[in-house]
Amino acid sequence: MLKRILPLFLLLTFGCIDPLNMGKMKQQKHLAVEGSFTNIPELNYVRLSYAQPYDYPYNEFITDAEVYVTSSEGERYNFVYGGDGGDFYSNTAGSYFPEFPLDAIAQIGHTYTLHVVANGRTYQSTPSTVKAPVPIDSIHFEVDEQVFSFKGYQERKKWPGYKVLVDYHDPGKDANFLRWTFFSRFEVNTQPEEYRTPSGAHVPKECCARCFLEEKLDRFKVVNDRLVNGRRVINQEVLFLPFERYLGIKHKLKVYQYSVTQDAYNFFHIMEQQKEAKGTIFDPPPAEVKGNMFNVENAEEQVIGFFDVSGVSMKEVTILRSDIDYPVIPFRWWDDCLTLPGATREQPEGW
Amino acid sequence: MHRFAISLTLLLIICLFCSGSAIGQERQYELSGTVTSQSGETLPGAHILISPGNRTVSADDKGRFSISLPAGEYTLQYQYLGMEQGVQQVDLRRNTSLRLQMKVKATGLRQVEIIARPSTDVNSTNMGSTYMDVKLLTKMPALLGEVDVIRSVSSLPGVVNAGEGTGGFYVRGGSADQNLVLLDDVPVFNSAHLFGFFSVYNPDVLKSYTLHRSGISAKYGGRISSILDVKLEDGNTERMRFKAGISPVSAKFSMEGPVTQKLSIVIAGRAAYPTYLLKMFNSDNIKNSSADFYDVNVKAKYRVNENNSLTLSTYYSADNFKFPYDTTYNWTNALGSLKWDHQFNSNLSSTVTLAKSVYDNNVEGIAIGEEFNLNSGIDFEQAKVDFWYTGVANNTMEFGGGVSNYTIEPGKLEPYGTSSLNPRILQRDNGVEYHAYVNDEIRLSPKLSVSLGVRYSNFSKIGPTDVYLYENGRPRSETSITDTLVYEDGKKVQTYQGFEPRAAIKYSLNDHSSLKASYSRSRQYIQLVSNTAAITPVDVWKLSNRYLRPQIADQWSVGYFRVEQDNSYEFSWEVYYKLLHNQLDYKDGAVLVLNPVLEADLLHGDGIAYGSEWMIKKNKGRLNGWLSLTYSRVLRKIAGDTPQETINDGDWYPADYDRPLNLNLFANYQLWPQWTFSSNFTYTSGRPMASSDSWYRYYGHIFANYTGRNQARMPDYHRLDVALNYDFNQGKKVEYTGSISVYNLYSRRNAYSAFFRHYYGSPVQGYKLAVIGVPIPSINLNVKF
Secondary structure, eight states: OGGGGHHHHHHHTTOEEEEEOOOOOOOOOEEEEEEEEESSGGGOEEEEEEEBOTTOOSOEEOOSOEEEEEETTSOEEEEEEOOSOSOTTTOOTTEEEEOSSTTOOOOTTOEEEEEEEETTEEEEEOOEEOOOOOOOOEEEEEEEEEEEOOTTOOOOEEEEEEEEEEEEEOOSSSOOEEEEEEEEEEEEEOOGGGOBOTTOOBOOOOSOSEEEEEEEEEEEEEEEOTTTTTSEEEEEEEEEEESTTTTSSEEEEEEEEEEEOHHHHHHHHHHHHHHHOOOOTTSOOOOOOOOSEEESSOTTSOOEEEEEEEEEEEEEEEEEGGGOOSOOOOOOOOSOGGGSTTOBSSOOTTO | OHHHHHHHHHHHHHHHHHHHHHGGGSOEEEEEEEEEETTSOBOTTOEEEEETTTEEEEOOTTSEEEEEEESEEEEEEEEOTTBOOEEEEEEESSOEEEEEEEOBOOTTSTTTTOOOSOSSOTTSSOOSEEEEEHHHHTTSOOBTTBOOHHHHHTTSTTEEEOOTTOOOEEETTOOGGGEEEEETTEEOSOOEEGGGTEESOOGGGEEEEEEEOSSOOTTOOSOSSEEEEEEEOOOOSSOOEEEEEEETTEEEEEEEEESSSSEEEEEEEEEEOTHHHHTTSSOHHHHTOEEEEEEEEEEEEEEEETTEEEEEEEEEEEEEEEETTTEEEEEEEEEEEEEEEEEEETTEEEEEEEEEEEEEEEEEEOSTTOOEEEEEEEEEEEEEEEEEEOOSTTEEEEEEEEEEEEEEEEEEEEEOTTOOOOOEEOOOEEEEEEEEEEEEEEESSSSEEEEEEEEEEEEEEESSEEEEEEOTTSOOOGGGEEEEEEEOTTOEEEEEEEEEEEEEEEEEEETTEEEEEEEEEEEEOEEEEOOSSSOOTTOEEEEOOSSSOOEEEEEEEEEEEEEOTTSSEEEEEEEEEEEEEEEEEEOTTOOOTTOTTGGGGEEEEEEEEEEEEEEEEEOSSSEEEEEEEEEEEEEEEOBOSSGGGBSGGGOEEEOTTOOOEEEEEEEEEEEETTEEEEEEEEEEOOOEEEEEEEEEEETTEEEEEEEEEEEEEOOOEEEEEEEEEEESSTTSSSEEEEEEEEESTTOOOOOSEEEEEOOTTSOSEEEEEESOOSOEEEEEEEEEO
């Protein structure tokens, strides 16, 4: 709410933003761990990379680590490296998945610990216990205009689209913390017959106009039930989808609602703050984000990231363009739809 | 601690006797009195030169002075800003009390000697206090057409401003809420209008301000960094005078003068209306936004008789800020004081003060599904009595006491419409504080004076309240609460008390220079809980409780002070060292709004601050002004029981207010009789910030990896402001003045904050946000009749 004052505040005050030269700093390699273990198999993975100095613009992933999850109830699941599949932005580089069973899942109430051995160092997460999921009662949509940047494009601009809103009953008993991720599959129609070469010559392509895309969408937004404990919560905004590209024909959206621990809530809350920070008087100063990973032999080493153990509920909805009460402008892409990153002609099962 | 206070009291009594006997050798008499203008206004800070002997004495904030001299014939020369110098002969054969009256200076020369009074007094034990008269203030370059007390305070040694667009300032490494900001003896809880571009002080009715930052008299207390004591005009007794002023974004009007022979009044109003400028923007969001404020001062002084007067001073202000479709902010300040000044005899006078200050804040959300009203505020009441006694030769005693009552509404959330929020009311924060003090300034010899004082304060947090008990060994959080203690209405929950000894000593090297040293302890029972860098409308005041222990500061300082005989130049050098106890800091990601377990998000630790301040000031001539230079550090150490409650592994780290180097240059030059040019340059080291050594990709987004707290520094801050002032028809019945000023002349983009971002088309890197990045010209016109 407060952050939305910024544009006005800036104009009121003749403000401006300039690059800042921080100078060289000594840095060791910081391991960054992204991972989750839940009761839904497709959400379970661990991804390992290194933080880089500012003058080095590329990612460095770890492909040869030993990764496994244990529980205080005696379970052990080994994770194996999944290879560098997919395109640059939705790839699985650095990702590890359960080896056996492939659909290993977390049991509600069990307490899990992640172990990582990378470059001869042994890392571990603090143990955390899976909380019971909170079911999603319904998902609905509202037309809005919001700033959005498409995956693979860093440009941020305002698009018309759908706000995705969920309703649920907050359990009255304990403090609850929720987070959401999404899996979206959608159909696009492009115009290969209007293709022009970079020099401008009109060279119609015969294929292909109809493609299917899928995307994993992650958001850092977390909520607690401090102000809504035990209430029915309506219209909790969880995602924004622009009509452009996403909602042109048909879209199937899976919404995963995670019951996260308080530590995970704190972690994602600070990550969200830092992602949104614009340095206004309303922003808390940026600070080190403390995750739950540590080096077993050297507590001084800074390890980035959080191993999230959650109970998750899922609900899927289908959105047809014909159902949208808004003059959606058809998606324009004067080329083969397969040139869209991640596109395929294969129709998903049950489409 | 108690032992220390007792020994100090003993010392004080001994000194009283000593001083009596020491002077026995040569018969001394008390020369005391008041300095007023012809129209009856007291002239605090009037400067009196006594010859032979070249002794000087300054009038206090009520225009009173007192000095002991051997019997003899003396000539008193007294001067005050904008007044003609007065001369009076005195034949001192017994204790004598005088009434010195001064005439308004014929114009023409008036502006040449703009700074007639030195801001340091070499002959008193006062140190670390700076006096500023409104006449000088009005010569400083303006921002948006108005000069401002808070901005001018930031040009003094040891003071830095909290950042453009904020109303706060830091004194000697203290946070913004460690300054007690007074308006006619009433504390002001939010001194900013329009994000700090204006302050609550209307310069048209301002008389003077004094900033005390070390060697503070036991009379003052309640905050550990500084006291900003701002006084308004009393209203003259001669004739009604009117002032009006206008600038592109604000307008003001004031009148002051007699209603009857005994009653004089001051009425002033101001309004700022930048909204019409917002309408000129293309963006709908800005077009439909609004921002404005208005404020009103009403003051009345009734002179009952020679020995009694009653003064009522009130102030009301309202700020509105609306962001379209979403949220509106409103805050109001309502404060007032009623004072009864009584003169028992020429040696004893008293002031009884009743004060009240109410700050209310409202945030309204109007987004569908989230409609709410969030109210918070503070209600402060105080009753106190202060005495001033000069009956014992060579002693100026001040003593008194009082009681203050605090009621804080930390937050009341009232949802409406389709809102899915639960209503939530945080428990009121109630407290009561008692204080008593005695302070004695003793002139042991013409060269040596000491000031000894002690203040006692006692604070109780009062129910109704729930106090949470937390599990040992785990970080405090909502989930580590093991039990709740319920206190009923009016029940004492927690009491803190303590003595605050104060001592200062002055040794005159000669007639115009002296060495001074001081020690003071101060205690603070109320704090502003805010993890942004400045005071914003959503911050919450919080009283000390079981977990928030009172903040305590011990300060030692020594200094050298010199004023040239003719007041043309003055120089001061002061070195200080402070120990700070129970300082507040915040856990990362702390939730401060509507948090019933606020203490779980707060961290506590100790701090040290030290520094050296130099100031050279030229008071006379066509060119006058000052240069001040400060080197200072403030460090903190927060080592809690768990890693979550520890900052930077429990090592010392620079506090948010650590700005080592600070330089200010203010110059005022008389170009021609009607024209003056003034400029103000300021330079400060950058604020500490978290440093980032690397970037990483996380869930598809780029992040900066920060290491530790406050380990790097933002770029340095510097800025030059200039102003050209013109008096249209000096000395005429209707007097016009105008000024053109430019704030931030060379367009420096000073960093307000720094952050790391990944912008389209550029690598991940650090950026700075500047609140003001362009020169801001303004013009204003004032008329006086």
